[in-house]
Amino acid sequence: MSIAALLGACSSSKKIETRYSKEPSVQELFQGSAPAYPAVKFAHMSDLHVFDKTLGVDTPDFQEYLRHDRKMLKESEEIIQAMFAGIQKQKVNFLILSGDLTKDGERHNHEYLAAMLKKIEAAGTPVYVIPGNHDLRNGDAFKFTQTGRERIPSVELSEFAEIYNDFGYSTALARDPNSLSYVAEPAPGLLLLALDSTKAKQNDLKKHPITYGHFTKETMAWIEEQLILARRNGKPMVAMMHHGIIDHYTANKKYYGEYLVDNNDPIAEVFAKYGVRVVFTGHYHAQDITLRKFDHIAHNPVLYDIETGSPVTYPSPYRIYEIKDNTLYVTSHRVQSIPSQKDFQKFAHQFVLDGTKVMAKDVMAGYNVSAKDQDYLAPLVAVAYVAHLAGDEDASKKPPIDKKKLGFMGSMVYDNRKPLIDSWWEDLSPADNELVIDLK
Ligand SMILES: [Fe+2]
Ligand SMILES: [Fe+2]
Known part of the structure; x- marks a missing residue:
C-alpha cells in the first residue's frame, strides 16, 4: 500500500490528521528485512542565497553590507546557473535545495529563483525545496540604491509554499500543519522527509532573522508519525533540513551552536531509531560529513549528516548522490567558470x-x-x-x-x-x- 493510500483522501488536512489506534513498537517495525532503496541519482545544492543584481549591487550601502557578510552575492545568479548546467549534464532524477534560497527572504528574490527552477523542471529535473533561516519573515529584506537602502517585502510561510508550490509542496504526500515540512516521493520507492527547521514564526520583521533552528514538539510528533508510516509501508526515507544535526567539528556547539538544530540529539535519535541513514543539510556553507553511531539502539544504526557548501561561498560546491544496490555514492563538484570570472x-x-x-x-x-x-x-x-x-x-x-x-x-x-x-x-x-x- 502506498503512503498516499494509507493516509486516505488526497486533501492534505485529512492526511495530516491520520493517527494509529495502536502505535507499532519499534521491534514490530523492524521485523523482517529493511526496505530496499531504489536505484536513483540526484543532486544537492544548499544556501543559494540568490540576489537579483537589479536590487542594487554597485551601491555604497551594498558594498558596506558585504564587508560584514562576504558572500558572492553579486555573482550569485551566474554561479547558480553554472551549477544548474553542471547538474543537468549529470542527468539526475531530481534536485534538492536545503534552504537559504535567497539573500534575505525577499519576495522578489524568491520569485526570481522560482522562475529559474521552473526552467530546470521543464527540462526534466524535478526540484524539492525547504526554507532556511534567511528565507522567511526577514527584517533584512532590502533593495539598495545610490542614496541608501529601502525595505522590500519578505514572505510569510504560506507565501513561501505558494511560490514553491511546484517544488515540493503541490506533490507532497503529507504536510506538517505547524511548519513548512513535508514528505515527498521524488523517485518511486524513495521517500524524502523535507523539514523546515527554522524559527521563522518568532522572527521580528524589523530585526535580523533568528539563526538558530528547532522543531516544536508538535512537529517532532509529526516527524515520528511520518517515519512510522514510511517503515510500515516498506519504503526507505532520506531527510533534508537546513540546520545541521550532528556536530561538524569538535567546537561546533560551543562557538556556533546556532548552526545545529536546537534539539539535534533527540531528532538524531528518532531518525536512527526508525532507520533513516542520511540527512542532507547546509547552513554553515561548508563541505562536511559527520556520522554518529547509536550502539544502544538494537539494530546499531549509523546516521550521517551530509552538509553541503554554498554556491556563494568558496569552493562553490554541489553534490551528486547515486544509490545502487543499497549503497550511496557521494561525489562533490565545483563551479569552475562563470561568464564574469573565467578562473572562478x-x-x-x-x-x-x-x-x-x-x-x-x-x-x-x-x-x-x-x-x-x-x-x-x-x-x-x-x-x-x-x-x-x-x-x-x-x-x-x-x-x-x-x-x-x-x-x-x-x-x-x-x-x-x-x-x-x-x-x-x-x-x-x-x-x-x-x-x-x-x-x-
Ligand atoms: Fe546560508
Ligand atoms: Fe543558514
Missing part, C-alpha cells in the same frame, strides 16, 4: 580569504587587539576557516602560530579562539567530498 575557483578562493581577514580584524578591533596582532592573526584565522569550508581538512597544512609574537590582548583573544581555530583544521570522520555509504 581562484576568484572565489581569494574572495573568501580577503573577506574572512576583514571580518576577523573587525572582531579583533572590538577587543582592542593591536593592528600588528590583527595583521598576524587574521590570515591564520582565514586559512583555518577556508580549510573547513572545502572539507577533507589536512591538519598537517595548519600554519604554526607563535604566541610570543602577540601582545596582551592579541594573546587573550587567541587563547579564547584557539579551540575553534584548531577544530576547523580537524576533520571528523568520515571523508567530506567523496564517500561511499552502506545504507543497509
